Amino acid sequence: MSLLVLDELRLRYGRADDPGSALLSFPSFTLPEGGHLLLRGASGSGKSSLLALMAGLLTPTSGRLTMAGIDPAQLSAAARDAWRGAQLGFVPQRLHLSASLTVRDNLSLPYVAAGLRPDLARITAVLEALGIAGLQSRRPHALSQGQAQRVALARALLRSPRFVLADEPTANLDDEACAATLGLLRQAAEDHRLCLVIASHDARIEQAWGSWSALHRLRLGGSATVDRTGSAGVNGAVGAVSS
Ligand SMILES: Nc1ncnc2c1ncn2[C@@H]1O[C@H](COP(=O)(O)OP(=O)(O)OP(=O)(O)O)[C@@H](O)[C@H]1O
Numbered sequence: 001m002s003l004l005v006l007d008e009l010r011l012r013y014g015r016a017d018d019p020g021s022a023l024l025s026f027p028s029f030t031l032p033e034g035g036h037l038l039l040r041g042a043s044g045s046g047k048s049s050l051l052a053l054m055a056g057l058l059t060p061t062s063g064r065l066t067m068a069g070i071d072p073a074q075l076s077a078a079a080r081d082a083w084r085g086a087q088l089g090f091v092p093q094r095l096h097l098s099a100s101l102t103v104r105d106n107l108s109l110p111y112v113a114a115g116l117r118p119d120l121a122r123i124t125a126v127l128e129a130l131g132i133a134g135l136q137s138r139r140p141h142a143l144s145q146g147q148a149q150r151v152a153l154a155r156a157l158l159r160s161p162r163f164v165l166a167d168e169p170t171a172n173l174d175d176e177a178c179a180a181t182l183g184l185l186r187q188a189a190e191d192h193r194l195c196l197v198i199a200s201h202d203a204r205i206e207q208a209w210g211s212w213s214a215l216h217r218l219r220l221g222g223s224a225t226v227d228r229t230g231s232a233g234v235n236g237a238v239g240a241v242s243s
Pocket residue numbers: 013014022024041042043044045046047048049050226
């Protein structure tokens with residue numbers, strides 16, 4: 001089964017008759033089993049929007065998207081929430097750790113949100129794998145940026161997701177922290193047999209992972225994909241280049 005299929009996928013923000021509305025057209029694309037995806041494209045090309053479609057947080061205007069055979073848009077709201085909790089881990093650009101909670105309690109939240117009892121042994125095991133098991137009682141303000149990023153990655157990995165979606169995970173990191181983060185993501189992908197989907201325009205990812213044969217690339221095409229007039233193609237080609 002293909003891990004990810006995008007088929008003539010489009011997303012409109014706003015109403016079609018609103019001159020300020022934006023229509024995003026995504027290239028059709030298939031990610032085979034065992035692959036990982038680097039989503040590239042300039043600011044505004046639709047990377048975050050595509051991640052939100054993959055997470056079932058937005059519904060396509062037309063076309064179809066499947067994640068390991070599941071079309072999140074076809075699920076009921078409750079089934080979609082359950083699917084997202086069980087199958088997806090998310091590493092957002094801003095880490096959204098709760099400042100008043102310890103690391104352990106931050107990592108308990110995904111369980112609580114799903115109505116489950118926190119699995120403290122699993123939390124410890126994931127933190128150990130990421131080399132930060134000693135930080136469980138700390139609050140986020142007492143973590144370095146790199147440690148906080150590991151906690152966010154741990155949170156994404158806790159429930160053994162099929163996919164980890166990461167939005168600009170290396171933005172604002174210096175070269176050393178960038179290399180460490182990419183190392184963690186790749187290690188997690190290999191250890192946990194999950195599919196990474198990384199949205200980024202950071203050229204350092206290509207430098208670090210250029211020879212990783214499992215990595216596929218999908219380029220979203222900047223202004224060519226965003227049509228603000230409602231008449232597709234006004235900027236030239238609608239769509240984007242995949243490689
Ligand atoms: N809620 C919204 N309403 C209207 N337009 C939106 C909305 N969210 C995003 N857009 C538009 O959709 C396009 C794609 O935005 P998106 O955030 O997905 O791009 P991106 O590639 O992730 O950008 P960046 O790299 O800057 O985060 C942009 O033109 C943006 O202005």
